[in-house]
Amino acid sequence: MTHDLSIDKPVRAESAYHHALPDGSGLLFDQTSQTAYPITETARLIWELCDGEHDFDQIVSAVEAKYDVNRETAENDAKLLLADLRDKGLLADRDTA
Amino acid sequence: MNFREAYRILDRRFTVETNVEKAAALIDGLYRHHRDTEQSEPTGIYRLTMQERAPDGKPVWHLHSPDGRTWSMDSAQRALYVTEATICEDVFSLLHDHYALHGALVHGPCGGLLISGVSGAGKTTLSLGLHASGMTIAGDDLALLDAATGLVGAAPRCFHLDDATVTMLRGAGLALPQDGLDYGFVVPGDLGDADQQPARVTFAFLLDTERRSQPVIEPLSQSHMAVALLKETGLSRRSNMESAIAIADMVAHCRCFRVCSGSLTDTIAAIRRIVIPSTAEA
Numbered sequence: 001m002t003h004d005l006s007i008d009k010p011v012r013a014e015s016a017y018h019h020a021l022p023d024g025s026g027l028l029f030d031q032t033s034q035t036a037y038p039i040t041e042t043a044r045l046i047w048e049l050c051d052g053e054h055d056f057d058q059i060v061s062a063v064e065a066k067y068d069v070n071r072e073t074a075e076n077d078a079k080l081l082l083a084d085l086r087d088k089g090l091l092a093d094r095d096t097a
Numbered sequence: 098m099n100f101r102e103a104y105r106i107l108d109r110r111f112t113v114e115t116n117v118e119k120a121a122a123l124i125d126g127l128y129r130h131h132r133d134t135e136q137s138e139p140t141g142i143y144r145l146t147m148q149e150r151a152p153d154g155k156p157v158w159h160l161h162s163p164d165g166r167t168w169s170m171d172s173a174q175r176a177l178y179v180t181e182a183t184i185c186e187d188v189f190s191l192l193h194d195h196y197a198l199h200g201a202l203v204h205g206p207c208g209g210l211l212i213s214g215v216s217g218a219g220k221t222t223l224s225l226g227l228h229a230s231g232m233t234i235a236g237d238d239l240a241l242l243d244a245a246t247g248l249v250g251a252a253p254r255c256f257h258l259d260d261a262t263v264t265m266l267r268g269a270g271l272a273l274p275q276d277g278l279d280y281g282f283v284v285p286g287d288l289g290d291a292d293q294q295p296a297r298v299t300f301a302f303l304l305d306t307e308r309r310s311q312p313v314i315e316p317l318s319q320s321h322m323a324v325a326l327l328k329e330t331g332l333s334r335r336s337n338m339e340s341a342i343a344i345a346d347m348v349a350h351c352r353c354f355r356v357c358s359g360s361l362t363d364t365i366a367a368i369r370r371i372v373i374p375s376t377a378e379a
Binding site: 017019021022023024025026027029031034036037038039040 | 319320323337341345348349353
């Protein structure tokens with residue numbers, strides 16, 4: 001299934017657990033596959049905005065505002081991460097969110 | 098059986114019986130901090146026997162485990178290795194309140210150092226080298242994370258040292274007992290009265306299998322360290338999710354690094370500069 005990131009408001013999967021760490025990174029654990037994934041500080045910001053309230057543009061703007069990156073870089077980073085999270089089943093499918 | 102000693106490690110009780118005094122002494126050297134003086138009847142008996150095989154008179158060793166498994170071995174080295182590995186597997190699998198982490202525990206001046214990495218990465222060599230440099234090795238290969246306190250203790254294990262490692266460690270100034278080397282059974286107690294108290298791990302090092310001419314030590318995120326440790330974590334009665342949380346809570350107190358080793362001397366010096374900042378200034 002293809003997702004139009006420009007209108008999508010991503011939502012974290014119910015099976016996904018996030019553990020924030022003091023160095024800014026985070027641990028994502030998928031209870032379905034019983035698999036843990038490390039995420040960076042930037043990825044953690046994006047993950048936290050996957051609450052069904054923020055769309056792709058708002059997520060990119062948040063990354064752009066917090067980190068010293070241009071819009072294009074922020075867009076690419078967010079796009080790659082969201083695609084990776086979907087591939088790993090860590091985001092709820094839009095139809096079921 | 099001539100020699101019998103009962104032990105208790107965490108909630109596991111077991112007894113070792115053998116007809117060979119030297120084997121009894123070496124095994125007791127490993128578990129002596131865990132002697133079980135309260136055990137009235139022998140529990141979970143590991144029976145290690147040596148007999149002379151007819152007609153050539155060569156020794157043959159047999160190990161019988163409490164659950165009825167048996168092994169036959171043709172050397173004392175092999176017999177001790179199999180006995181220790183079998184007890185380790187039985188005692189430390191499916192622990193109730195602890196997670197078995199694949200790593201060596203070294204006590205440094207600022208808390209515990211956990212040296213982790215896949216088998217063959219050089220955990221034993223580096224941790225013994227750090228011991229030679231003035232730190233204290235608590236245990237090799239297996240560390241036990243207490244889920245309730247977050248403290249990490251060492252599981253008693255013998256060091257598996259090949260000739261090249263022994264040469265390297267002697268070069269780093271470590272005195273290894275010839276007796277233990279002859280039997281392939283050097284244990285932490287041979288290196289002094291090792292500190293067995295569980296400690297808060299403040300530094301975690303993940304050893305890469307790649308070797309460099311000079312050591313390369315780079316910061317590693319706590320989440321990457323947690324995932325690496327989780328992959329190397331043994332069985333527990335807790336779920337994987339509980340393991341992930343316990344390990345994440347533990348690394349939350351650590352500065353984490355990835356290590357590509359250079360020469361042993363250079364790698365020890367590089368780690369000491371991180372763990373003991375005054376070393377870097379000197």
